[in-house]
Amino acid sequence: EGVAPQDYTALKLKVQEWAPKAQEKIKGKIPETANVYFVPATLRPETMYGQTCCFVGPKITYGLFKVSENDYYFVTKRAAWNMAFQGTFFNSDKFPKDISELPLIVEMVGSDVVGTLVKAPLSIHTSGIRVLPMESVLATKGTGVVTSVPSDSPDDYATVMDLAKKAEYYGIQKEWAQLEILPVIQTPSYGNITAKFLVEKMKINSPKDAKQLAEAKDLAYKEGYYKGTMLVGDYKGQSVESAKPKVKEALIKAGEAFEYAE
Ligand code: A2H
Structure with missing residues (x-):
């Protein structure tokens, strides 16, 4: 863990249809009408318009936590513990004394939920996106769930390319990894699909090229944040720097996101 706190936007991707293994594990444990995210x-x-899938670590253990009367979140236990102290859970007035006091309904591993269809706020893919495996997801960061924006994240771009190439090996349908990549941000140096530009220019061939990906991630982030202009959404034409907090606020106001820090 770093020393400076990291302020994340925690986005709510609502489950539309469970993968068969996950369905079996939750059967009878939550009401049919429950909202699961x-x-x-x-x-x-500000990049959420371009979400094409949602990553989980296939070997990471997650929990389904009851956060309010009819709402459940799928995150790591570590994240649920942090959330319990940040006003996210309905019983946050009574802080848990121990991790065993978290409202855990059922545990699952990432591979159980691969194939689940979720609805991602702001995404152009309004009929839903799939939960897919990503080997480089860290169990010790964020919620252990990573939404994929292949236009602006080199890691995400390299992973969706690899998933499409080896769909059979990963046990997924190729189309799940091949949703249209939307240009979200215009940049002076890397065009309007920054991640693709950098991955190709740096000849990154696989999500395992960790060192180059870290460099690409740094370049993409700086260029996008300081020099990028929004191509879509309510803040189209505005700088990323100015649009970013506004998109976050709008998502929170709509009940589609909340703040999460660690
Ligand atoms: B970002 P930091 Cl478009 N394991 O969101 C691996 N990566 C994780 C993670 C985990 N457990 N939790 C979050 N992340 C990713 C969008 C995005 C992100 C774009 C461009 C860059 C970018 C769409 N993916 O991150 O180490 C999440 O991906 C590069 C900075 O806390 C999250 O933001 O700085 C970011 O890494 C948080 O990484």
Whole structure:
């Protein structure tokens, strides 16, 4: 963990249809009418228009936590523990004394939920996006759930390319990894699909090229944040720097996101 606190936007991706393994595990444990959300933590809320899938670590253990009368979140236990102290849970007035006091309904591993269809706020893919595996997701950061924006995140771009190439190996349908990549931000140096530009220019061939990906991530972030202009959404034409807090506020106001810090 770093020393400076990281302020994330925690986005609520509502489950539309469970993968069969997950369905089996939750059967009878939550009401049929319950709202269940995958909750990725992001530092780039202004890019959410371009979400094409949602990543989980296939070997990471997650929990389904009851956060209010009819709402449940799918996150790591570590994230649920942090959330319990940040006003996210209905019983936050009574802080848990121990991790065993969290309202855990059922545990699952990432691979159980691969294929689940979720509805991602702001995404142009309004009929839903799929939960897909990403080996580099860290269990010790954020919520352990990462929403994928391949236009602006080199890690996400490299991962969706790899998933499409080896769909059979990953046990997914190729189309799930091949949703249209939307240009979200115009930049002077890298065009309007920054991540693709950098991955190709730096000849990054796989999500395992960690060192180059870290460099690409840094370049993409700086260029997008300081020099980028929004191409879509309510703040189209505005700088990323100015749009970012506004998109975050609008998502929170709409009940589609909340603040999460660690
Ligand atoms: B970002 P920081 Cl478009 N494991 O969101 C691995 N990566 C994780 C994670 C975890 N447990 N939790 C969050 N992340 C990702 C969007 C995005 C992100 C874009 C561009 C860059 C970018 C869409 N993915 O991150 O180490 C999430 O991906 C690069 C800074 O706390 C989150 O924001 O700085 C970011 O890493 C948080 O990383």
